[in-house]
Amino acid sequence: xxxxxxxxxxxxxxxxxxxxxxxxxxxxxxxxxxxxxxxxxxxxxxxxxxxxxxxxxxxxxxxxxxxxxxxxxxxxxxxxxxxxxxxxxxxxxxxxxxxxxxxxxxxxxxxxxxxxxxxxxxxxxxxxxxxxxxxxxxxxxxxxxxxxxxxxxxxxxxxxxxxxxxxxxxxxxxxxxxxxxxxxxxxxxxxxxxxxxxxx
Amino acid sequence: xxxxxxxxxxxxxxxxxxxxxxxxxxxxxxxxxxxxxxxxxxxxxxxxxxxxxxxxxxxxxxxxxxxxxxxxxxxxxxxxxxxxxxxxxxxxxxxxxxxxxxxxxxxxxxxxxxxxxxxxxxxxxxxxxxxxxxxxxxxxxxxxxxxxxxxxxxxxxxxxxxxxxxxxxxxxxxxxxxxxxxxxxxxxxxxxxxxxxxxx
Numbered sequence: 001x002x003x004x005x006x007x008x009x010x011x012x013x014x015x016x017x018x019x020x021x022x023x024x025x026x027x028x029x030x031x032x033x034x035x036x037x038x039x040x041x042x043x044x045x046x047x048x049x050x051x052x053x054x055x056x057x058x059x060x061x062x063x064x065x066x067x068x069x070x071x072x073x074x075x076x077x078x079x080x081x082x083x084x085x086x087x088x089x090x091x092x093x094x095x096x097x098x099x100x101x102x103x104x105x106x107x108x109x110x111x112x113x114x115x116x117x118x119x120x121x122x123x124x125x126x127x128x129x130x131x132x133x134x135x136x137x138x139x140x141x142x143x144x145x146x147x148x149x150x151x152x153x154x155x156x157x158x159x160x161x162x163x164x165x166x167x168x169x170x171x172x173x174x175x176x177x178x179x180x181x182x183x184x185x186x187x188x189x190x191x192x193x194x195x196x197x198x199x200x
Numbered sequence: 201x202x203x204x205x206x207x208x209x210x211x212x213x214x215x216x217x218x219x220x221x222x223x224x225x226x227x228x229x230x231x232x233x234x235x236x237x238x239x240x241x242x243x244x245x246x247x248x249x250x251x252x253x254x255x256x257x258x259x260x261x262x263x264x265x266x267x268x269x270x271x272x273x274x275x276x277x278x279x280x281x282x283x284x285x286x287x288x289x290x291x292x293x294x295x296x297x298x299x300x301x302x303x304x305x306x307x308x309x310x311x312x313x314x315x316x317x318x319x320x321x322x323x324x325x326x327x328x329x330x331x332x333x334x335x336x337x338x339x340x341x342x343x344x345x346x347x348x349x350x351x352x353x354x355x356x357x358x359x360x361x362x363x364x365x366x367x368x369x370x371x372x373x374x375x376x377x378x379x380x381x382x383x384x385x386x387x388x389x390x391x392x393x394x395x396x397x398x399x400x
Contacts, residue, residue: 186386
């Protein structure tokens with residue numbers, strides 16, 4: 001089995017959501033695992049002095065249309081959230097705490113969060129909702145609630161975001177295969193070719 | 201035969217070049233023609249107050265890598281120009297003048313310009329080189345040289361750029377199929393699905 005694929009994402013990034021529905025199956029075709037790493041895209045933009053596509057006035061309408069159309073193209077349910085974007089701090093902290101307990105549980109939780117926000121209209125910035133989603137996939141609500149406010153977990157999220165910036169990440173999803181970086185769900189075909197051929 | 205596909209591009213846009221190598225064959229599969237429309241991306245960015253991806257410091261290195269990798273992915277020869285970007289005014293004006301004389305000739309010229317800049321290291325901002333490329337595909341050099349400084353042609357390029365902005369174009373390539381807008385070479389698979397299904 002080759003090196004794991006690194007998957008940086010933000011829970012409130014629509015294209016990250018689309019990639020999250022595809023990346024594990026794609027990796028599995030080539031006998032690869034994927035390491036999921038939520039980061040705070042807002043903090044990345046702030047550090048780099050850049051602006052998200054959707055916040056650029058001229059791009060807003062197109063982006064909203066493209067989110068939904070790309071979701072249909074990939075066969076992924078999508079309903080643009082009423083409140084968008086929202087803070088992804090709570091689900092990201094929850095993810096890292098759960099990941100310390102049980103990697104598979106953290107993965108199920110991540111899917112649950114993405115789908116709750118992008119298909120089912122739930123406010124994933126709300127800690128109560130995050131706890132509810134985690135409980136649904138089998139987490140211990142009380143332990144998780146305590147874990148989310150643990151300093152180690154808070155630091156972990158900040159450190160992962162800083163590490164992403166240090167690796168050159170400026171958007172999401174950001175996928176690294178054997179040191180080669182790919183930005184965006186629309187690079188999945190290139191990632192597939194890369195895995196198939198070992199680089200092109 | 202359905203409505204023609206509208207293909208907005210800038211001669212100095214790498215992804216426009218990649219799309220230029222694919223769009224006609226894709227359209228032909230669905231018995232469609234393509235209307236090629238060079239515009240000045242710099243003027244569009246200026247009008248909208250946006251910045252090209254490659255000029256955003258954090259995105260520069262990735263973009264350069266992605267241009268070349270995407271070209272390899274699509275099987276298109278690519279050598280990043282030493283001087284990049286350059287003005288695309290001269291080849292764009294030449295295109296519109298040629299288009300008034302002979303559409304097929306204008307198309308051959310457009311391919312010649314893209315390949316000269318992105319594969320063969322020629323400076324397409326230079327009028328002498330533009331005339332040389334046009335002559336190579338069969339244009340009358342003297343008539344073209346006069347046509348390029350004709351006020352009607354100068355206005356035409358400005359009007360096409362303004363029309364693009366009015367249609368919401370904020371990047372290139374920008375491809376419109378039956379009123380549906382697609383931004384970027386990476387949307388070619390969606391365009392293909394759209395043509396196949398009549399919308400999804």
